[in-house]
Amino acid sequence: MTIATHPVDTALELAAAITPRLAELADPIDRGETSPHVAYQLIRESGLLAVMIPHDSGGLGLDFADYTRVLAEIAAANGAIALGFNMHNVAIGSLFEADVEALGATGVAFREWVIGEVVDGRKMFASAASEPATGARLRGISTVYRRDGAAYVLDGHKSFVSLSGVADHYVVTARAHDDDSEIEVSHFVVSADDPGVSFSTEWAGTALRGTSTAQMFLSDTRIGADRLFLGIEGMSLFKAVRDPHWMAAGYLGAYLGLAEAIVGFAAQRLSADERRRTQPADVQRLGAMTVALHATRALTMAAARGVVDRRSDQETNATVYAAKHHVGETAQSLAAQAVALVGSAAMAADGPMQRLLREGQFCSIMPAKPADCLDYVGRAQLGANMFDVSNHGW
Template sequence: MDFEPDQEQRALAERAFELGATLNDGLPERVRAGRFDRELWRRCGEFGLLGLSVPTADGGLGLDSLSTALVIESFAKGCQDLGLLFSACAHLFACVMPIAEHGSAELRTRLLPKLVSGEWIGANAITEPEAGSDVHALRTTAIRDGDHYVLNGVKSFVTNSPVADHLLVYARTSPADGHLGLSAFVVDRHSPRLTVGARFAKPGLATAPMAPVYLDDCRVPAANRLGPEGAGSTIFAGSMAWERSCLFAAYLGAMDRQLAQTISHVTTRKQFRKPLSRHQAVAHRIADMKLRLEGARLLLYRACSRRDRGVDSTLEVSLAKLAVSEAAIQNALDAIQLHGASGFLSEGGVVDALGDALPSTIFSGTSEIHRDLIARGLGL
């Protein structure tokens, strides 16, 4: 199966790389401060990054999964700020795409142009203190009251919540109906009785702001519900299919950039009167880094291709997500080892890739969850 990009895909990917490479100025200071840069966000919106997969009728580029992944990978290869790209992907796949695919005409017209352009920022609020991998254990409720719903609950680890304009909140409208009782609502960040808590400090993805969200009798117009009552599980599954494939293309780009930097280091750094690369142990470690990267890339491209052909891709998406996330951690560890003591210094930036990679085996479904999905796909 050939995944070689065509001329149009290649041109867009090259433009994404060029844009990403212009967004690295001041990165060490942003990372140390954990600062989200709204001007960089606006530039991403101008390029189209925040609406890659959104239909053209709603202001997006209308790209399929594979084209979207190619662009994200190229952007990450040029941009060293993986936190910025993580925020953009969380915005696009977990908030904007559900609105594009399930929102009413009024919601799409009112929200999507500003979300796609970068004027507004979106967030997804589903995880709770007692509901992580088990999303059906959600305790947040949404009780109908005339033309509104009243939401009560606590959401944790909400990416973009400190800077978001709108949040996609999942809540139980019918607790007795299990996964069929979950619904999704677009909630204005400035709604009365919605509070965003203190930002979390993180060792990676530092420029992607994250905080808990508290809903205390928060009234939301019924018109802001996506789809019918009880459609929340279907909406969430669709957003995860986008996220688990296309978002993880960012780690492919980051690993590609990391590999090139590491090869440059081992071919110029000398020990025992010869370049490090001439030592078999070093060369083999580089070979393993390349093997993990290319294997993960092929799995992800295959998953995206199957999605675009309308074929059930649950197994392929889990294989790709698992391979990419675990490769990102191991390659980051190898890069640190091959850079020696300098690889452990914050100033060099090598160690930052490990902090960025570590959460990749947790969000969008833990590695354990994806191994369960793979086993289930094999009939086990």
């Protein structure tokens, strides 16, 4: 009798084949000694770019919960590369949750094109949404498109684009040039070699060099009408309100993985210290950190499982925002506790903990930000209709 392998086990095996090398690369990439391209090449060759593509289309066919587990494994080895890899899935993941029957011929053709690019071409996608004046918000963006015969022409400036120079295709948000409603935002696929596409030098931040993040400029960029996401204009904000999990919390697994790495580091250092590993106070501090890790893992996985079992549901979405808030706060708090427990060895410049400390802070910057999460959860608790766009900061 053969036992069918569950898709998540296959994906975890593929991840396990590259995580030791990704872990070795984390500090050299962080210090700028090694290019992140080396790590993304491993991801491309692993087959993991097809994690969200349905099984019958040649992919691994994971759902959002299993994806979150796999992302956590990658992030425990290398948080920055996990965050970059996540943007590929943020860009295309929602395509495979949509009911194919309801897509219409243009939507189906678009979906098939994406599948072909990823499965046959091993092409990587990225998400170019944030802008200088609005951050990650969809309302008020200045990137515009206009229809010109059988083409769309885009002009704009994106402030932070992970996978710049790495990805082949960029899913760009834009509004119609003659529409000031702020509500109607669309997504388009722009390719790295399309006319008028350029990137700045990489963003020089205090961490996450491995995301390969830069500004993106679009100047008179002409693309085919078939590059409109799912062939539908003006759906982006509506989608973010109904199904916020990719945009607001695709990162869940990444920050969970960082939290796992932080507790793993503290445990390994305590265990190597003969004197302290039997001290009740130190063991209990590690115990408290582990309890916090269990709690955030449980909430993260409950939120991710809710997306699978009850998608487009207000309670599910409130749990997603709650989890995004919790995992970020927990990762940051665990990092501070690890430093206090381990001592000076945690802050050695050639050790991983000072990197984990810096990386954990970025959960407060990436959407949904802590205040936005609390705003959502508070409003939902007060009974607001969270499918009403006026209740959202997006």
